[in-house]
Amino acid sequence: MKRCDVLIIGAGPTGLVLALWLSKLRIKVRILDKTAVPGTTSRALAVQARTLELYRQLDLADAIVQRGHTVPAANLWVKGEPVARLPFETIGKDLTPYSFLEMYPQDEHEQLLIERLEMFGVSVERETELKNFEEADGYLTAHLINAHGQEETCEARYLAGCDGARSTVRKTLNTGFPGGTYQQVFYVADVDAAGPPINGELHVDLDEADFLAIFPLADAGRGRARLIGTVRDERAEHAETLKFEDVSSRAMEHLKVQVLKVNWFSTYRVHHRVADHFRSGRTFLLGDAAHVHSPAGGQGMNTGIGDAINLAWKLAAVLKGNASDTLLESYETERIEFARRLVATTDRVFSFVTADGPIANIVRTRLAPLLLAKATSLAVVREFMFRTISQITLNYRGMPLSTGSAGDVHGGDRLPWAHDGDFDNFDTLSSLSWQVHVYGLASDPLVAWCTEHGIALHIFPWGPAPEAAGLARNAFYLLRPDTYVAIAELSSDPKVLERYFNARGIQPGP
Known part of the structure; x- marks a missing residue:
């Protein structure tokens, strides 16, 4: 019987990104796909700004921009x-x-991910199909049919269903869709x-x-x-x-x-x-296995990649003993809410652009162009549209891993971009670890606490750039490994950090 930490079913972008992040954190994975070869058609094209920001952590952003x-x-x-x-x-x-x-066409995108994954010694196991699986005694046992038509079993701590809209994993769980x-x-x-x-x-x-x-x-x-x-x-x-x-x-x-x-x-x-649920015990649903929606706005593949990154750092923390299993509950809480909002939003856009009939035609061809022309002449409207489509407004406010506010930034927000000729706060975001940002001055107790607990502390000069980004002077921002803000805190009291990690059973070490 083969064993791994995480068994990933499906080698599209979602499964490949999950495998790549986990492999970079030295988590043992297997990734299977029932197809004989990677996709050869372009399929999904759009790579949104938020995906490129997250891809900096995997050293992928520059390659995609150069090739796309x-x-x-x-x-x-x-x-x-x-x-x-x-x-x-x-x-x-x-x-x-x-x-x-x-x-960036999906076939080229997948090939890039496959090449990067192979640098960690992990290859996609082709023509290998999941039959079923069961969970017992803290492990999952998956029954597979390999490329030679032989049955084999694999024992894994966790299983990730990245196997598309007709997901075998979701059907095995009997999860509603x-x-x-x-x-x-x-x-x-x-x-x-x-x-x-x-x-x-x-x-x-x-x-x-x-x-x-x-x-x-x-x-x-x-x-x-x-x-x-x-x-x-x-x-x-x-x-x-x-x-x-x-x-x-x-x-x-x-x-x-x-x-x-x-x-x-x-x-x-x-x-x-x-899907009704994104998690059942040690099994998770990601990407099209968890949610499908209209192509309006080019959100589908990007949302699946977001699922993978959200889950990857949490799985790694639990598997390394740096967090309790309860951390994994936040995956469904955070991602299912976004998926539901996304489906509702793309549904409205899709219904508008495809509606038929005399009234719909008048609205779309006479009223809408006038309104759109006027609305898009306003900077605030253009910015709202860009923020929405690019997914940089996606946030986890009010959820278990998010707390506090400082300036315009709340716990759960994407860290806003602040830069001038001397610094760029996104330069630190290639890390896959917890980190703290301060814009201005950091207190000695905060510096000492971060040093003691192995958390990188980045202190940026205060000035027009962080102020314009909505950050607060001398506040601190704790960033999760996926670069979302966990804590936004006006004080420099490290006890806020201590209470945060203790309450959630997380050790912020590597």
Whole structure:
């Protein structure tokens, strides 16, 4: 019988990021996938700013930005004309080092993760399938069928179901997956194309015709683009037999797009579901196994990666004896709330852009463009939209691992970015450990406590940059290993730290 600390089922981005983080922390993992080879199609494209921020901890952000395509703006079209432009590079320039939308095809993304994982001596075990599993005596026993068709067993401390919307792990747990399926049929096509929207930016058509969005691909300069659109009327009844020639050309005509070559085409229906639970005993659900939703905003893959990073540091702490098992309860608490909000938000956006009928068409093509043009001319509206899409507003306020407030920052928030010519507070965030930030002066007792307990203390000069970011002078901020703020505290009293860790059964050591 093979043994490991964490058995990961599914080698998409979610499972690979979980395996990579755990391996970097010297946790023994096995990662299995029933496919013979990694995916060869682009599938998910968007890598959001918050994902790139978190990827600094895995030394992945620079590689993805270098290899992918940076989208500087999004454009909304109506009746063949652009009516609003959202310039990411100016909206987010003071909010994140990644004030753009990064396009990096999922097949290339997975290959990068696989290569990095292999540097830790871990390879994906292909054509290996989970049959079932049971939990007893503090372990899980998983029954597998390997690439040779032979049955084998694996004993693991924990099991992570990253095996997609049809998750065997979720079905074995008999966990409900409530939600539904949108009426519309979608198509996706990677094409070589020409026309005004083939300019390296994102374009969305709000019209009576079928919905269409155009995403630039990595070599956008040569006309490579991803088309995502809806299929309506009687064609939707035969979605599985549709070809690219069968989808509506009206939206493409409105956007003045000439498709020169189709490199990949597929149709699918979109589901919106959230599992009843993300944890059962020693088993966890992540990514599409836990939640699926519309593609509006390019949130799906990024949310799964967020699940993996949230769970990884907690599993590592428990497995190393630095935290009690109760720490793992916070995974479901934090991630299921976000998944439910995300499904509700993307559901509203999706319903708006795909709604049919005379009234819906009037709202979308006449009222919405006027309102959007006026609204997006306001800096506060543009910033709100960028914050939401980029996931930098995701927070765990009011949850068990979050406490206090100082300045505009609350426990549970993402640490705001503060930088000037002399310092960048995100430079410290490559660590996978707890750390404390102070902007101004740190008290001697706080310095002594951090030294004694092995927590890195970073003291930044006070000035316009941290003040503009909403940080408080001389306050301290305890950061979790995933760089979210655990404590925001105006005093410099280290007893606040002592009480925090003692109450939660956590030792902050490496």
